[in-house]
Amino acid sequence: MKKKIALIFGITGQDGSLLARFLLKKNYLVHGVKRRSSSFNTSRIDDLYDAYYKKNKNFKLHYGDVTDSLNIITLIKKIKPHEIYNLAAQSHVKVSFETPEYTANADALGCLRILEAIRILNYQKTTKLYQASTSEMFGDAKAPQDENTPFKPNSPYAVAKLYAYWIVKSYRTAYGIFSCNGVLFNHESYARGETFVTKKIIQAAIKIKNKKQNILYLGNLNSIRDWGDARDYVESMWKILQQKKPDDYLISTGKGYTVKNFVNKVFKKIGINLIWKGKGLKEVGINKSNNKIIIKIDKEYFRPNEVNILIGNSKKSQKKLNWKPKIPFDKMIEDMILFEEKNT
Ligand code: NAP
Ligand code: G4F
Numbered sequence: 621m622k623k624k625i626a627l628i629f630g631i632t633g634q635d636g637s638l639l640a641r642f643l644l645k646k647n648y649l650v651h652g653v654k655r656r657s658s659s660f661n662t663s664r665i666d667d668l669y670d671a672y673y674k675k676n677k678n679f680k681l682h683y684g685d686v687t688d689s690l691n692i693i694t695l696i697k698k699i700k701p702h703e704i705y706n707l708a709a710q711s712h713v714k715v716s717f718e719t720p721e722y723t724a725n726a727d728a729l730g731c732l733r734i735l736e737a738i739r740i741l742n743y744q745k746t747t748k749l750y751q752a753s754t755s756e757m758f759g760d761a762k763a764p765q766d767e768n769t770p771f772k773p774n775s776p777y778a779v780a781k782l783y784a785y786w787i788v789k790s791y792r793t794a795y796g797i798f799s800c801n802g803v804l805f806n807h808e809s810y811a812r813g814e815t816f817v818t819k820k821i822i823q824a825a826i827k828i829k830n831k832k833q834n835i836l837y838l839g840n841l842n843s844i845r846d847w848g849d850a851r852d853y854v855e856s857m858w859k860i861l862q863q864k865k866p867d868d869y870l871i872s873t874g875k876g877y878t879v880k881n882f883v884n885k886v887f888k889k890i891g892i893n894l895i896w897k898g899k900g901l902k903e904v905g906i907n908k909s910n911n912k913i914i915i916k917i918d919k920e921y922f923r924p925n926e927v928n929i930l931i932g933n934s935k936k937s938q939k940k941l942n943w944k945p946k947i948p949f950d951k952m953i954e955d956m957i958l959f960e961e962k963n964t
Pocket of ligand 2: 711755838841844
């Protein structure tokens with residue numbers, strides 16, 4: 621049987637690198653798009669290059685960018701993928717307030733460009749599209765959120781992603797493209813970017829324990845997130861594209877924790893008990909064993925708008941996709957800590 625061909629935009633990121641591993645294990649031929657950069661940006665997938673490209677050419681990287689229509693159409697024409705996963709995005713919510721135009725270009729129009737390429741090339745019958753939608757689109761909407769919860773996006777990132785969400789649905793009905801949204805809640809792993817709060821907390825905690833850092837500076841400790849394990853979540857992306865009909869699905873664990881809960885858990889797991897004193901910008905986290913302040917609040921890390929509470933109800937995905945999160949929250953944290961301890 622001929623191998624299935626997947627094309628991943630955003631292969632150098634957390635999800636792209638984990639999805640590539642997942643698809644290679646399923647014997648896909650995986651093509652990935654990496655951006656030109658002045659320094660190496662493929663550290664998350666270098667081992668795949670060695671293991672799969674050199675061995676059997678199942679893995680191939682191409683230069684590209686979702687802001688470049690010509691590049692997208694050329695790649696899709698040449699590769700003729702059965703499945704496209706659009707994971708490419710300026711994915712940092714806080715950064716989107718500082719680069720709103722670029723975020724809209726990459727996160728909203730990037731998806732449109734891929735859909736247009738499928739339409740112009742007349743690949744509707746052969747090429748399916750997965751779009752990385754996000755729980756951030758719910759913004760201020762009441763929790764728990766599900767597929768019927770109205771979106772109330774409140775960041776440039778969320779608004780851009782909402783455009784992509786709707787254009788995916790629109791091209792599905794207008795042109796019969798098998799295009800689907802996975803509305804994924806926060807998901808983390810060893811491969812998480814270092815400026816997202818979970819990875820930042822874990823890296824700092826280990827450095828503080830090893831006396832390589834004195835203080836961890838954070839923003840809002842009170843927001844609540846539904847954190848799942850990215851290794852579970854990339855499986856849902858694949859499952860979404862294996863259904864008979866295209867549809868949109870929400871992927872979450874259903875459990876919410878505050879950022880402060882996360883901080884307490886991480887420090888406890890590495891052997892530091894914290895006590896908290898003060899309020900607001902004056903709040904500090906103190907190492908109980910030596911009374912030293914090791915956590916402070918810095919208003920730099922607050923966003924102009926905050927999304928206070930994201931907790932997802934993924935009943936539809938559990939029923940229709942037969943997907944459910946397998947890796948527990950504590951195991952996810954412990955694996956992230958183990959990775960960091962080995963690599964710090
Ligand atoms: P990530 O680690 O930030 O990865 C983003 C990827 O997109 C990277 O490979 C990045 O390349 C690439 N990229 C950025 N701008 C691009 C452009 N203009 N053209 C081509 N590629 C570009 O994000 P992630 O956590 O893996 O998330 C994957 C996707 O899911 C993103 O679309 C994100 O918005 C969405 N999402 C994530 C979560 C989550 O909790 N992780 C939840 C819901 C939705 P470089 O490596 O060169 O920067
Ligand atoms: O880790 P975060 O930056 O993730 P955020 O904003 O929830 O976005 C992530 O999840 C979305 C899905 O809901 C994705 F679409 C998006 O691409 C990204 O992967 O922040 C989590 C929470 C926020 O409430 C933030 O205000 O942590 C709070 N926070 C507190 N101190 C901090 C910090 N966030 C960061 N990044 N850095 C801090 O120092």
